[in-house]
Amino acid sequence: MTSHTPIDPEMRPERSLLSVPATSERFFAKAIAGDADTIMLDLEDAVAPEEKTQARAAAIKALNGLDWGAHTICVRINGLDTKWAYRDLIDVAEACPRVDTVMVPKVERPDDVTCVATMLQGIEQAIGRARPIGIEILVETALGMTHVEAIAQSSPRLESISFGPGDYAASVGNRSKVVGGPDPEYGVLTYPDDAGRRTQHWGDAWHYALARLATACRAHGIRALDGPYTDFKDPDGLAAICRRAVSLGYTGKWCIHPEQIGPVNRIFGPTEEEVAHARRLVQAMDSAHGAGAGAATLDGKMIDMAHVRQARRIIAQAEQIAARHG
Numbered sequence: 001m002t003s004h005t006p007i008d009p010e011m012r013p014e015r016s017l018l019s020v021p022a023t024s025e026r027f028f029a030k031a032i033a034g035d036a037d038t039i040m041l042d043l044e045d046a047v048a049p050e051e052k053t054q055a056r057a058a059a060i061k062a063l064n065g066l067d068w069g070a071h072t073i074c075v076r077i078n079g080l081d082t083k084w085a086y087r088d089l090i091d092v093a094e095a096c097p098r099v100d101t102v103m104v105p106k107v108e109r110p111d112d113v114t115c116v117a118t119m120l121q122g123i124e125q126a127i128g129r130a131r132p133i134g135i136e137i138l139v140e141t142a143l144g145m146t147h148v149e150a151i152a153q154s155s156p157r158l159e160s161i162s163f164g165p166g167d168y169a170a171s172v173g174n175r176s177k178v179v180g181g182p183d184p185e186y187g188v189l190t191y192p193d194d195a196g197r198r199t200q201h202w203g204d205a206w207h208y209a210l211a212r213l214a215t216a217c218r219a220h221g222i223r224a225l226d227g228p229y230t231d232f233k234d235p236d237g238l239a240a241i242c243r244r245a246v247s248l249g250y251t252g253k254w255c256i257h258p259e260q261i262g263p264v265n266r267i268f269g270p271t272e273e274e275v276a277h278a279r280r281l282v283q284a285m286d287s288a289h290g291a292g293a294g295a296a297t298l299d300g301k302m303i304d305m306a307h308v309r310q311a312r313r314i315i316a317q318a319e320q321i322a323a324r325h326g
Contacts, residue, residue, distance in 0.1 A: 012072050012100070012134075013320045014038050014160060014223055014252040015268035016261050019076075021046035022059040032068055036261050037252065037324070040074040043088050044105050052084045056091060063096040070324050074136060076103035080112055089116065093123045093133055101134040101159060106167065108144040110154035113137060117155040132157065140164025140227075141171040145209055152216040160223035162254065163213050165206065166230075174205060180229035181237060204244070214249040223251045232257035242267040275318045278311035 018036035020027045022043050031039045041062070047055040059075060075096075077088035092099055104116055113135060120133050135157045139148055145168070152161060166179040176183040186205035189198045210226070217224035226245040229238050242253055242264055253264050270278070281298055285308045288296035295304045 012037070012159065012223075013269075013317065013324055014072065014225065015321075016252060016255050016264040017074070017162075017225060018255045018258070018261060019046065019228065022055040022062075022075075023047055023051055025058060025062065028062050028066060030258060032066065032071065034258050034261055035265060036071065036255060036258075037265070037321075038072040038074050038101075039068065040076055040103055042076045043084070044076050044078050052078065056084075056088055060091060060095050063092075063098050068098055072100045072324075073098055074101040074103050075099055076105060079106045080104065080115065081106075086119075089119055090123065093120060093129075094127055097129065097131075099133060101136045103136045103138065103162075105138045105164070106140055106144070107137040107151060108139075108141055109147055110150045113151060113154040113158055117157045120157065134159040136160040136162065136225075138162045138164040138167075138227075139213060140167035142168070143171075145212065148213055149216045149219070152220040152222060158222055160225050160251075161213055161217050162225040163206075163210060163227045165227045168206075168209060176205070178229075178231050178237075180227055180241060181231060210245065210248050210250075214245075218249050224249060226250045226253040228254040228256045229260070230256060232260055235259075235263060239263055239267060269321055270314045270318050274314055278314040281307055281311040282315070 014037050016036045017038040017040055018031055018034065019040050019042050020031050022041045023046070041059045043052065043055055043059060063073065063075075075088070075092050077092070078084040089102065092102065102116070102120075104112065107113060116135055120135070123129070124132060135155060136159055137151070139145055139151065139161055140163070144151070148161070152158070168174075169176055169179070174183060175185070182202060183205040184202060187200045187202040189200055192198050214224040226241070229241050231237060238260060245253060246267060250268070252268050255261050255264055281303055284296045284298045285303060285305070288294070295302060297303065
C-alpha cells in the first residue's frame with residue numbers, strides 16, 4: 001500500500017536548502033532572518049546519538065513556537081534502519097502543522113520511500129491534517145544510486161532527491177578530503193611535450209553520479225538538489241560547483257553556512273536579464289505563430305519551440321520565487 005496524495009514539487013522553489021542542527025536554538029533565528037528557500041532542521045548527522053531525543057523535542061518546540069515566515073520547512077529524520085526514525089516521523093508529523101516536508105537520509109530502494117509515504121498517509125488521516133507533507137530524500141550510497149530511477153518514481157509525495165557527496169564518497173571508496181568538492185586524484189597526464197613536461201588534467205569524479213541522479217529527477221518531474229560543499233570559506237569553489245550542478249539540471253543546493261545562501265540563490269535562480277530575455281523570446285514566438293510561422297528570430301538568431309520551453313521554465317521559476325518571497 002502506498003500514498004496516493006499528490007504533491008506538486010514545482011510549488012516550492014528550492015534554490016537553497018540551509019541545514020540547521022536541531023540542537024542549536026541560537027541558529028533558528030538566524031536561519032529565519034536569512035534568504036534560504038528551505039530551512040532544514042537536522043535530527044540526523046548534526047546530532048550526537050545521546051542527544052537524539054532532546055533534539056527532536058527541541059525541534060518540535062521551535063517549529064510550533066517560532067514564526068518561520070515564507071521559508072519551506074523541512075525536518076531531516078534519522079535513517080530508517082535506526083531506532084530513532086519512526087519516532088522522528090510520527091512525533092514531527094503529528095505535532096507540527098508548520099512542517100512542509102521530511103528529509104529521509106540514505107534511501108536505497110523505492111520501498112524506503114513508500115514506507116514513509118504510507119506512514120504519513122495514516123498520520124494525516126488520524127489527525128485530520130488537510131495539507132499533505134512532502135517527502136525529500138538523500139541518495140548517498142552506491143546501492144541507492146543503482147536504484148535511483150525506480151526511487152524517483154516511487155511515490156507521488158516525493159518532491160526532491162539530493163545527492164549526498166560525503167556518504168557517497170565513503171560508499172564507493174573515494175578518499176577526497178573536501179566533501180562536495182573535486183578530487184585531485186581523478187585526473188590524467190598529457191603526453192610529454194618536446195621538453196618532457198607533462199600536465200595533469202583533472203576530471204570530475206562525481207559526474208556520473210550527479211548526471212544520473214539529475215536525469216532521473218527530471219524524467220519524473222521532481223527537484224534535484226546538489227549536496228553540501230563543506231569548504232564554506234571558498235566562495236570561488238562553491239560558485240564553480242554550483243554552476244556545474246546547474247549545467248546538469250539541478251534546481252538547488254544544500255548550504256551549511258549562511259554565507260553560502262546568497263551565492264547559491266543567485267546561481268540557481270534566473271537573473272533579471274535572463275527573465276527579461278525569456279519574456280522577449282516567448283513574445284517573439286507568439287508573434288511568429290500569429291503570423292503563421294513556426295519559427296522566429298530574436299537578436300539575429302533563430303529560435304524554435306525548444307527555446308520557448310526553456311524560456312517558459314525560466315519565467316515560471318521567477319514567478320514561483322516571487323510568489324514565495326515577494
